[in-house]
Every structure is written in C-alpha cells, then in structure tokens.
Amino acid sequence: MPTPSSRRGDIRAADTLSHTPLAAVERAIAELRRGGAVLIRDTDGSAGLAVAAESCGDATLAQLRGLASDAPVLVTTRRRAEAVGIEIPPHIARGMGGANKPVTLDLPSGVPVDVILRPTAPDQAAHIATRHLSRPIASHAPTVAEAAIELAKLARLMPAVVMGPLARDRARPWREWAAARDTLYVDAADIRGYEKLAASELRPVADARVPLENAENARIVAWRPADGGKEHLAIVIGEIDPTAPVLVRLHSECFTGDLLASLRCDCGEQLRGAIAEIARHGSGVLLYLAQEGRGIGLVNKLRAYQLQDGGFDTVDANEQLGFDADERLYWPAVTILRQMGIARIRLMTNNPEKIGQLSSYGIDVVERVRHVFPANGHNEKYLRTKAEKSGHLF
C-alpha cells in the first residue's frame, strides 16, 4: 500500500551504491557516448568490445583491432541494414522472425564506419552502403550484439556499433581483463534488465509549488531514476483524491514542440491544453516523461525530421534510422502513479498503446478522454500518419 507520505512525494535519500547493475550500465552509456570501448559479456562466455558507430574514427578502430581476437564487424538493426539497401539472406531473416533484431555486417578494412550512419533519402537508392559493406554474416555472439544495440539506444545514439569480437571463454576473468586494458566492463544481462530496474526505483527528489498560467494551484514533483538518469516530472494540479478515478495525462517530452512551439507536431498545444483541462476539472496529474522523440532522443528525432523532409512519414523515418516506430515503455509512468497511490485513472490520450501498456501493468484506465487539437498547416501529415499507422483515435 502506498503511504500518505509517498503520495505527497516526500523527498527521500537513496543508497545509490547498492545499485551496481544500474551503475555499470550508466557508466557504459557515458563511455559509449564519449567514444570509448565497452566490454560486454554474457553468461555463456561470449563477449565483445563495442564502440558506437557514431564515434568510431580510424584511431578507435585501430585500437579495437589491437584488443579484439578477430576483425571488427559492424552491428546494426535489421531495419537500418535494409534502409541502406542491404539484403538480409533468408537463413538469417528466418532467425529474426520478422523482428527488428541486430544484423552483423562484415567491415572490410578501408571502409568508413560512418557509411551506416548517412541519412538516406528515398530518391537516393542506398547504394552507398551496398557498395562498401558486404552481406550480413552470422554473429559470433548474438546476445552480446543485441545488448550492444540496446546500449546504443539507451545512450540515445544511432543503433549501430562497431564490435571487436572476443573469443568465447567461460573461464576467463573478463572483468579483470577489461580493467587491465582501462576498458569498461558490463554484463549483457544488466543491459537487458536496465530500463525496468531503473524505472522500478524512481524516488521523489524535489517537490515545489509552481503556479502555472492556467493552473495556479500546481506543484511539480521530480522523480529520479535509481541510475541517476534524467528525472521525470509529475505536475500535480489541485488536491488528488486517489479513491476516485484521477484525470491523468502522460506527456512525452518534446523540446521542439513544448519549448519552441514547433508546428511539426501537436505536443505544445497538447501540453498546455492538458494543464488547462485538468485545472478546469479541479484536479489531476500530468506526467512529463523524459522520453523525447518517442524514446529515441532529440538528436535522433532531428535526424528523423531530416528524413521526413525527404518524403518519409514519422513512422517510416524512425524505422529508416533503425528504430521501432515507438520506443517508449511506460514503466516509469506506472511506478510514479503507484507511488502516488493512483490506481484508477481517466486517461487523456488518443494513443491506444498508452492505454494498453498502462492496463497491462495493472493501472485501471476507466475512461479515455479525447485530447485532440486542430491541425496547424504544418502537422497534417504527422497527425494523419498517427491515425493511419499507429491507430490513434482522433
């Protein structure tokens, strides 16, 4: 049972040293972002050294060659490989069962790694990659490759890594091996469990009264994940009564729409509209979730915009970059609602996926409250694509 104090979002300290799996992944994320190599090992003894393709220049590649037991390969997702014109042979495609799984590509020496990163416009047949990269090969360590792609996504980088293979060896003390080479070590299992674990241990770290233009009786409570990552915010309006269904809006961060009033999407209007609507109703909560760009991050969203200007829609652009159309998980939202003692909600949304995910995690969505704003002359295609491809209920 949630306590009244957690409902108020009282500030709690946490012993972050006890979260070693989270800390290991968090460090690996930072290392990948700054261009360093990370040793990823799985329980079957398979291992590999991963460097983000975005930051793998010639010097890093040479270093990787020196450390690895075999020639470096390029790992990306099936969607990205296909987007740059690489055909997946049937025997490899069969093993993926249609999913957006990692694909391993041979990386002949002299081929620039950034070939896999260049944006591809629909009219530029993606011959850049096919000219340079050979066909997909069977991965020596598929679960390590999958964890490396997951790590790149967590780092909000393109889902593409250069992997220095390491000989499978259960007995070898990989952690010590990595330490002796000034390289970070992380278990594949910790990467796989990271998002859920980080979301399960959110705690309130600040709670302040912030009168808003259309909702003067508002508080903002910041919830910090146990890994020390970016906070999610609960904008609490009025006095919440958790014994009745609470009016709730889940809003995913959108720097361009929320702050700059970009007309490419409907986020700014939805944000301000939701606050005004909750205030009119008397009480409710807007969760401002750190899930920029449907979970791919601002930089990748800008890359997706570039592709959209070349003709792709919002779903295809994500997939061309190698992501899924929507990478969001709603565990953080569920954890915050639970800690606030909110189990039954009236959800302001047009997105059936949000209703499905919250319900599957045990939140009772008693009603969907429509949350639609008129198109603005720039976002018609965006809204149409949401309705046609993502099942949005406008």
Ligand SMILES: Nc1nc2c(ncn2[C@@H]2O[C@H](COP(=O)(O)OP(=O)(O)OP(=O)(O)O)[C@@H](O)[C@H]2O)c(=O)[nH]1
């Ligand atoms: N990748 C990507 N993200 C986008 C694009 N346009 C907007 N976003 C992001 O999409 C998210 C908008 O999410 P929400 O406001 O929750 O919208 P929704 O999923 O349509 O659901 P509802 O508004 O509840 O119906 C924000 O994180 C935006 O940054 C785009 O073209 N590409």
Ligand SMILES: [Zn+2]
């Ligand atoms: Zn937006």
